[in-house]
Amino acid sequence: MxxxxxxxxxxxxxxxxxxxxxxxxxxxxxxxxxxxxxxxxxxxxxxxxxxxxxxxxxxxxxxxxxxxxxxxxxxxxxxxxxxxxxxxxxxxxxxxxxxxxxxxxxxxxxxxxxxxxxxxxxxxxxxxxxxxxxxxxxxxxxxxxxxxxxxxxxxxxxxxxxxxxxxxxxxxxxxxxxxxxxxxxxxxxxxxxxxxxxxxxxxxxxxxxxxxxxxxxxxxxxxxxxxxxxxxxxxxxxxxxxxxxxKGWPERRAEFQSVAHRLRAAVEPSGAVFQPGFGEDWVSATCVLRLPDGLGAGDAAMGLGLRGISTRAWWGFGCHTSPAFAHLPRRNHAAQNRLPATEVLAHSTIGIPFYCDLSDAEIAQIGTAFAEIAAATPAPATETYASPAGAFPVLVSAA
Ligand SMILES: Cc1ncc(COP(=O)(O)O)c(C=O)c1O
Structure with missing residues (x-):
């Protein structure tokens, strides 16, 4: 089950x-x-x-x-x-x-x-x-x-x-x-x-x-x-x-590292990209990855959720879209008031389950879900997504 x-x-x-x-x-x-x-x-x-x-x-x-x-x-x-x-x-x-x-x-x-x-x-x-x-x-x-x-x-x-x-x-x-x-x-x-x-x-x-x-x-x-x-x-x-x-950090670190290795092996074949060095040079208690080309964060969250896998957009659409900060100045040297890289990251990354005792069965379930969702993903396309700050057309692509 x-x-x-x-x-x-x-x-x-x-x-x-x-x-x-x-x-x-x-x-x-x-x-x-x-x-x-x-x-x-x-x-x-x-x-x-x-x-x-x-x-x-x-x-x-x-x-x-x-x-x-x-x-x-x-x-x-x-x-x-x-x-x-x-x-x-x-x-x-x-x-x-x-x-x-x-x-x-x-x-x-x-x-x-x-x-x-x-x-x-x-x-x-x-x-x-x-x-x-x-x-x-x-x-x-x-x-x-x-x-x-x-x-x-x-x-x-x-x-x-x-x-x-x-x-x-x-x-x-x-x-x-x-x-x-x-x-x-x-x-x-x-x-x-x-x-x-x-x-x-x-x-x-x-x-x-x-x-x-x-x-x-x-x-x-x-x-x-x-x-x-x-x-x-x-x-x-x-x-x-x-x-x-x-005191328990050396053992806990080894556990995180072992889970990270097995999770990468299960998920990477789908085309998802982990942060450089994750699980090798460094570990963290969260795992955020870049989705396979063409797969948007909303679709991935829905597909994974339907397969029993919780996800989180840890940083949402970026702080500039939070009501508390929406009035504050923002700047991109190339496009005043637009933060295109932030928009792309918000739409193409996702936080997936990660903890020190994530089991082999859970890792396999996550790997299978990624494979199924990636296989069903059409070629990269331009999409519009809505955020509290407005609607932005973005290229749903890691390129
Ligand atoms: C980037 C970043 N800054 C600051 C914090 C705040 O940390 P704390 O909960 O210890 O205040 C967090 C918490 O996750 C974070 O991710």
Missing amino acids: QRSIAVARPKLPDADALLPYLRAIDQRRIYSNWGPLNAELERLLGDRLGASVVTCSSATDGITCALRAVLEDRPAEKRFGLCLMPSWTFVATPHAALAAGLTPCFLDVEEGSWMLTPELVRRELLAGLKSNLPVAAVVVVAPFGLQLAPEPWDAFTAETGIPVVIDSAAAFDGLSVARTPSVVSLHATKTVGAGEGGFVATRDADLAKRIKRVANLGFLGTRLAEVPATNAKLSEYHAAVALCSL
Whole structure:
């Protein structure tokens, strides 16, 4: 009988694994304010990354704190304005920029890598952004866990003076850190989970201190609020879960990798294309792939759904189509107000089931479904799809 397959089934440490940590909390009576469990978590992550690490209540809050802290380097009049970012991201990214007092300005991504590149952002700056607001900062996003080299962004900041924050929410595995702060999520749906939580990593120890100050109501060693700030601390309970997850990470990573290999072998013959290195160089807790030529995301979701397979458009039609952000500026250097690569990605990619214990039977069911749907797909054609921002004709093709 065909089973119903969920798109995600997070697995955090069980009660037995957590008990020693909880007993330690009971004994110490330290529940938050970067207590000993947070200190241990920051040290372990810092050693692993060769960087300074600040734990925080979520990646969303981490991005806000990192933005506020990097803006402290700028003259007062340049601390406000546009925050350039891709529309092809989770809604947390623009929410975080708004919370930092900035105005998100959505750019189109590079279609091949699904992300912003320094060249692309430089081109946009040269072309002029047609806004009265200056560019205050950039947030770049590592899509669905794909690794992103941070050094070119250090160079971008050195050259332009514009600070950058890297939203690496899903990119715990193989994260590479430079001066530009990278923010990772410890949400339950990520590879190393705390339930809710996150951390910011940077090779600049002074910047890390300032990020901590912003996450700690502006306090740094005294009870004076030195800068505008928020409370984004991670509780000791969440740190306990994160420490347990981190301890089990080598085994969990091997499980994700094994599932990824088997899933690729089952699905790739249909013509679907996985992100480069997925399951080989890096793993993530979600799997988003590019559909076979000619197969649109809506048809694929319906075909898979009819075969008991849940899917998710994790980033919808791009943030610029969310009602909360539709009024915000957006820019593509070639076509003002259109984000063609984002539109193509929204229509040609799909999140499919992926979790650490996806079974062989479930993988076979997914592989068969892809084969059947791809076989029934006509040659690539131009289609129109509706989104909250309007109707766009798009070529339903990976070419
Ligand atoms: C790209 C991106 N940024 C930010 C976040 C927010 O992470 P958190 O839930 O830890 O706030 C997510 C969550 O999935 C994400 O995918």
